Amino acid sequence: MSGREFDLVLYGATGFTGLRTCQYLARNYKQGVRWAIAGRSASKLEEVREKLVNIDPGLSTLSIIQADASSPESLEAMAARTKVVISTVGPFLKHGEPLVAACVKQGTHYVDSTGETPFVLDIIRKYHKEARDKNIILVPECGFDSVPSELGTKMVVDFLRKEYNLPTKSVKLSVTKLRGAVSGGTLASICEVMEGKEGGMKDTLDQNQLVPEDVASKVVPARITLPSVFYDHDFKAWQAFFIMSFANEKIVKRSHGLAVEADGVGYGPEFTYRESMSAPGFFTAALASLGMGLGGAALSVGPLRRFIQNRILPAPGTGPSDESITQGHFTVKIIGESSLPENVPADASADALKPIKAIATIQGGEPGYSETCRYLVEGALCLVQNEDRVRNENKITGGVLTPAYAFGHILIDRLRAQNVNLTVSKL
Missing domain, CATH: 3.30.360 (Dihydrodipicolinate Reductase; domain 2)
Incomplete structure (x- = not known):
């Protein structure tokens, strides 16, 4: 990956969690990290970049990548340009798998903010072995979950x-x-998980x-x-x-x-x-x-869940x-x-x-929109700035891993350096 254009790309930058993750990067890593923002709407990504310029004027030239879960080719093109992708696009059960597939195909490491166990189980079954064989590290649930x-x-x-x-x-x-x-996106993810649980727990x-x-x-x-x-x-x-x-x-x-x-x-x-x-x-x-x-x-009751989701809960993107x-x-x-x-x-x-x-x-x-953003960035940077230590100290090859197994004390050290x-x- 040494010749790749970016160290990391944040996919889902226009969402509630994604924007705040970008802001954490802008405040804490004004130098030393090559990054870009990605999502399906170029105009909304430009709005995000304008907000980031208020934190760091040097981000006026921050790269924007248009990519969409409905277009595997766009995700593969994005993944091929970076060492690591951070994903905050939920519900992951609806939108998450195509990006994981693109990262495995392009040999790109991956970190996300999901708390949706069925999604994690799905990518373990489909991609763990291939990612392990290719030495690609995939780390879901790298936010306050878990x-x-x-x-x-x-x-x-x-x-x-x-x-x-x-x-x-x-x-x-x-x-x-x-x-x-809780943001609307998090609540939408909970509803998505509960929809899949109808009929048994x-x-x-x-x-x-x-x-x-x-x-x-x-x-x-x-x-x-x-x-x-x-x-x-x-x-x-x-x-x-x-x-x-x-x-x-x-x-x-x-x-x-x-x-x-x-x-x-x-x-x-x-x-x-x-x-x-x-x-x-x-x-x-x-x-x-x-x-x-x-x-x-x-x-867990379909009609009641849909009523709550459509009439009571805040919409995704709000928080x-x-x-x-x-x-x-x-x-x-x-x-x-x-x-x-x-x-x-x-x-x-x-x-x-x-x-x-x-x-x-x-x-x-x-926890959800301050610390989650911190954990995502510091976890991803374990793979950007400390990959040799990750592989040697933790004896990691690849696969669908966990924050403790993949990063362990390397992430602990990074968080302590941020006064956590x-x-x-x-x-």
Whole structure:
């Protein structure tokens, strides 16, 4: 790829998330990155460029590429010009696959903002083997779905292994603070996923849905994750159902499965994972879980979903105000518990017979349209500026990978360099 015109192209630049991802690039990488914006409307792309010039006047000559999911040739021509494509075009179930196909055909790396598990499963089945054979790295769910879950788990697993030489038995994540909003495009993606779930929720509840088939027998059988309310003594708070857990848990388990493929152990032979959301009390947790459950039930009924989508929800391309995004923030805490030590002396103390716990904390701004944009760009730049380290340190070839498996501590280092708070210690 050394002779390619661009380091990265942002496809979907005219959308709500796409524009803000462009703005992050414009503010933070005024030099050193060759990039372009792409989408189906040249006039709207010109409007985006004008907004970016207000941030960096040097972007007045920023290249515009007209490409459309309905024209595979245009996507292939775009992919052939760049090392990496960032895609923010959703719903991905409707619009995402042609770009993945174009990237695999042209030997171009790919990063996206999807949280649509059925789309990820589809591209794994269709493109993982070919991408692996061609050393092409494809990383879906590199936004708030599912970077905090991925990196937090990676941090506690590696901490327990490095500091205590112990595998990890379980990891649990709790969203302890969250202030954010949802765009019309995100809601359209949720509706698209729910449309495909009519008639059953079996796949939605299967945590191991994305685990590589050849190591499925080595991964702890999937636990049925149902919305529930419970008190967690480690987080010291009541826990409610977290709607993004359905997507995040599957990606974390895929990271574990990919690691098992590589070394036979992964995060640990007993490894399990769970997500929830902290609430100030039982009734708040119960109401939150009930509300999430009723909302999901409503969207699973075709006529009701279409009424909500057409009459109530904001249209794709719209989203929260800049002021709302500025005020947004989140905190997640991730606790990992080790397996029990082996070969402990008979006279060992009681503490030596207990598992060790580690806690990671990740904080950031508004999750959907501040931090997602940051994660997308920094993930893509792992492949632009740190590809040798990605391949050598993480022993990566290619395929449909995950943020933790593909980027791991390289992305953690890049985020810390951007003053993102990521910490890990013994609990």
